[in-house]
Amino acid sequence: MSYLEELKEFYPLDLYTFSRRLTEGEFTVLKNLRKVLEEKVKPVINEHWEKAEFPFEAFGEIAKVGVMNSSLLFEGREGKRKPSELYNAFLYLELAKLDASIATFYTVHGGLCYNTILIGGSEEQIDHYAPKVASFEWQGCFGLTEPDHGSDIAGGLATTAEKKGDKWVINGEKRWIGGANTADILPIFARDKTDNKIKCFIVPGGSKGLRVDVIQNKVALREVQNGHIYLDNVEVDDSTRLANVNGFKDVARILRATRADIAHLAMGMTYGSLEAALKYVKERDQFGKKVSSFQLVQEKLARMEANVVATLAYSVQLANLQEKGEFLEENSALAKMHNALRMRETVALGREVCGGNGITLETDVARFFADGEAIYSYEGTHEINALIVGRYLTGQGAFV
Template identity: 40%
Template sequence: MSKAGIDISNLPYADGDFFAFEQLLSTKEKDRLAEVREFLAREVKPIAVDCWNRGEFPMELIPKLAEIDLVSPVKRQGYSNLFAGILHAEATRADTSIATFMGVHDGLFTGSIEALASQEQQDAWLPDIYALKKIGAFGLTEPLGGSDVAGGTRTTARRQGDSWVLNGAKRWIGNATFSDWVVIYARDIEDDQVKGFLVDTKTEGYRATKIENKISMRTVQNADITLENVVVPGFFKLANANSFRDTNKVLKVTRLSVAWQAVGQQLAAFDVARRYAVERSQFGRPIASFQLVQHQLVQMLGNTVSSMGMMVRLSQLEDAGEARMSSRRWPRRSPPHACVKVLRSAEAPGRQRDRHGLRDGQGLRRRRSNLLL
C-alpha cells in the first residue's frame, strides 16, 4: 500500500455509519443533517483546537449558531428524537465543547423552560431563548453536592412578599460566565422542596467566577456561582418546578443527548486516529497498512457502532413513546463505558505518533482529555 494511492478525502465509511443508521431518517432530516454537517465543518472544526488550547469560548460563533437554528429540534421544530440524537453526536464529533454549550443552553436550560414554565412564561421567554438572543445556564450542582442534590440541595429560597430571595452556591455551571439567564434550583425553606427560578445574571448579589486550569472541556466556560440575597420576582419562579421530581423531568429528557454525545466522542476519536494512520508513513508506507494498527482501528469502530446501535434503538423507543425509565438510565453507563474502550484503543495510534504526538494539531490530546470527563 503506497501513500500516493490513498485519497484522504474519500475514505470508506467517512461518516463512521457502518450499518447505515442514517437511512432510518426521513428525507427532510437527512437534508438537514447534511446542512448542519457542512456548517460544523466550515465554522466549528477549524477553530476547535485553538479555542481548546486557549481555554476560551468563541463568542463570535453564537450569531452563526443562531442563524443555523439548532435549538429545540424535537419540541419546537418537530424532528424525531433519532434525528436530534444523531445531530448532537455530529456536533460533538466536530467539537465536544461547542456541543456541550448547546447541550446546556438547549437541553438543560431550554428544557427547563419547556417542561416547567407556565404557558405565559414560555410565551415571554422562549422566543429569545430559541433565537440565542438570551443565553442560558443550568444551576443544579453545588460545591458540596453533585449526584446527591436530589435530597441535599443547600441553596435556599425564601418567600418575601411577591418575590423570592435566593442564597447559596452552585459549581461547575456551564455557560455561566457569559449567560444572560440561569435556571437556579433551590430548596424552599418553608416546605423543604426544590423549586426552580429564572435568574437574570445582572441581578445584584449574583456572581459567576470562571473555573480555571481545567484539563478537559476547556472551551466550556464552567463557573462557580454565588447567590447572596438575590431577589427574584414572583413571575420568574418556574410555575411547575415545585419539587425535585419536577427537576428530574428535565434530567430525564437530557439523558438521550448525553448518551449520544458519548457516541460523537467515539466518532471523533476514530476520525483522528484513522486520518493520522493514513497520513503517517513509516518504512515506506502508511502505518494504516500494518495489521496491528488496523486491528486497533477496527476495535474503535466496533465500539462506536455498537454504541450507536443501542442509541438508535432507544431513540426509536422514545419516538414511539415506549421508552422506560430503566431503558433511559442504561446508556448513562454503556456508551461512556465504550468511550473508555475507544480511549484505550486511541492510545496506541497516539503512541505511534512518536514525537509528533507532542503537538495537538489534529486534536488527539483534546479528544482523549474530553473522553476522560
C-alpha cells in the same frame, strides 16, 4: 446520487445504517451544520482550547443554521416545540464529532436549559422563554450542582429560596455550571424554606447579588467556561418560578431527557475519534508502509468501529423510545453509562494509534482524549448511572 447513497457517503462509519431513518429535511439541516462546523468552527478550535476561551463568534454561525428551530425540522410535526429525538441524536453526533466543548456548550443551552423550560414551565412561561432559547437570542445554562453536593444533590441540595410577597430571595452556591458567566437566563434549583421542596427559578443574568467566578486550570473541555455561582440575597419575581417544578421528582424528569443527550454526545465523540485516528494512520508511514496497513492497528480501528455502531445503537433506540414518550430513568442511565464507557475506550485507542503525535492538538485525538474525562463524570458519574441500573435489576437502591 440517490438519497441513500448520499447518506452513506456522509456517514461512512454508520455501518448499520441508523441514519437512514432521518427525514430529508433533517438531513439538510445536518449537512448545513457540518459545512459551518468545518468552515467556521474547526479552524478556530485548537487555539481556543489552548487559551481556554469559548469561540462565541464561530458558535454564532451554528445558531444561524437553525439547529433548534428550522422549519425543515418540523415537517410533519407542526405545533411541537422540539425536533425529533432521532435528529437530536444526530445533531449531537455532528457537534461532538467535531469538538466536545462545542457539544457541551450546546447541551447546557439546547438540552438542559431548554428541557427545564419545556418540562418545568407553564404554557405561559414556555411561550415567554422557549422561542428565544430556540433561536439562541437568550443563552441559557443549568444550575443544579453545588460545591458540597454533586452525586447526592437530590437529598443534599442546600441553596434556599424564601418567598417574600410576590418576590423570592435566593441564597447559596452552585458549581460547575457551564456557560453561567455569559448566560442571559440561569435556571437555578433551590429548596423552598417553607415546604422544603426543590423549585426552579429563571434568574436573569446580571441580577443584583449574583456573582459568577469561572473555574480555572481545567484539563478537559477547556473552551467551556464553568461557573462557580454565588447567590447572595438574589431577588426574583414570582413569575420566574417554573410552575411545574415542585420537588426533586420533577428535576429527575428533566434529567431523564437530558441524560440521553449526554449518551448521544459520547456517541459523537466516539465517531469523531475514529474519524480523526483514521485520517492520521492513513497518512503516516513507518517501516516503509502506511501505519493503517498494519494488522495490530487495524484490530484497534475495528474495535473503535464496533464502539461507534454500539453507541449509535444505544442512542438511536433510546431516541425512538423517547420520541414515543417513554422516558425511563434506567434507560437513560444505561445509555449514558454504556456510551461514556465505550467513548472512553475509543478515545484512548485513538490516541494510541496516533503514537506521539496523538498527544498534540494537531491530531484532534488528544482533545477527545482529554475531554472524554469530563463527559465520563458529568450528568451522573459512571457509578451513579450504574447504581440506577443496579436498582432496576435488583430492586435494591445502593446509593447510600
